[in-house]
Amino acid sequence: xxxxxxxxxWVICKSGTSVxxxxxxxxxxxxxxxxxxxxxxxxxxxxxxSNEGSKATYEQGVEKxxxxxxxxxxxxxxxxxxSAHPEDSSFYICSARxxxxxxxxxxxxPGTRLTVT
Amino acid sequence: xxxxxxxxxxxxxxxxIVQINCTYQTSGFNGLFWYQQHAGEAPTFLxxxxxxxxxxxxxxxxxxxxxxxxxxxxxxELQMKDSASYLCAVKGTSGTYKYIFxxxxxxKVLA
Numbered sequence: 068x069x070x071x072x073x074x075x076x077w078v079i080c081k082s083g084t085s086v087x088x089x090x091x092x093x094x095x096x097x098x099x100x101x102x103x104x105x106x107x108x109x110x111x112x113x114x115x116x117s118n119e120g121s122k123a124t125y126e127q128g129v130e131k132x133x134x135x136x137x138x139x140x141x142x143x144x145x146x147x148x149x150s151a152h153p154e155d156s157s158f159y160i161c162s163a164r165x166x167x168x169x170x171x172x173x174x175x176x177p178g179t180r181l182t183v184t
Numbered sequence: 185x186x187x188x189x190x191x192x193x194x195x196x197x198x199x200x201i202v203q204i205n206c207t208y209q210t211s212g213f214n215g216l217f218w219y220q221q222h223a224g225e226a227p228t229f230l231x232x233x234x235x236x237x238x239x240x241x242x243x244x245x246x247x248x249x250x251x252x253x254x255x256x257x258x259x260x261e262l263q264m265k266d267s268a269s270y271l272c273a274v275k276g277t278s279g280t281y282k283y284i285f286x287x288x289x290x291x292k293v294l295a
Contacts, residue, residue: 108290110269111227111285113282148264160226160227161240172217172229172283173283178224178226
């Protein structure tokens with residue numbers, strides 16, 4: 068089955084620093100990847116849609132200059148949290164859509180837990 | 185606006201049957217998904233409905249009524265490992281492939 072990986076699985080960083088999270092589709096090409104944020108005991112909130120070779124589309128209220136998304140290839144998208152603050156601490160999950168989308172929908176990565184101190 | 189509602193929490197007993205409801209109001213509809221998510225893990229796919237009716241898959245079944253904007257996930261023969269959050273997600277207007285997630289239902293299965 069389709070596998071999506073994320074790296075790192077968890078990261079702790081100091082306030083003001085930047086953190087890059089990678090999302091890879093391991094055995095399929097993903098023209099579209101999605102980045103979600105999930106706070107404790109809450110559901111997934113879509114942050115942005117990442118399309119290979121073009122600019123990401125951000126959801127309302129998400130700062131594009133703070134959450135930089137790059138989708139340089141059909142198997143890799145990166146999310147960089149710039150100048151991180153404690154309120155950015157969250158569980159970040161990516162998902163990928165296969166070109167020939169199966170009825171299983173999006174394939175989710177295992178998530179990255181970010182803690183900003 | 186777009187809105188997907190689920191009960192926040194449910195509790196059931198091992199071996200029982202539980203039904204988790206989801207109502208939605210979205211600008212478009214191209215299918216409804218149910219995902220299971222254990223704490224600290226990514227969601228895993230359970231079911232997909234695009235036409236009205238019941239889809240059965242082992243212990244899990246999902247029902248959809250598009251005219252009512254309503255779906256439910258039915259879990260039979262509950263096991264302790266079914267304790268998790270269950271997320272309802274609607275695939276919106278075609279062309280965007282965006283999913284809108286419901287608030288999620290935390291299910292606790294008691295022995």
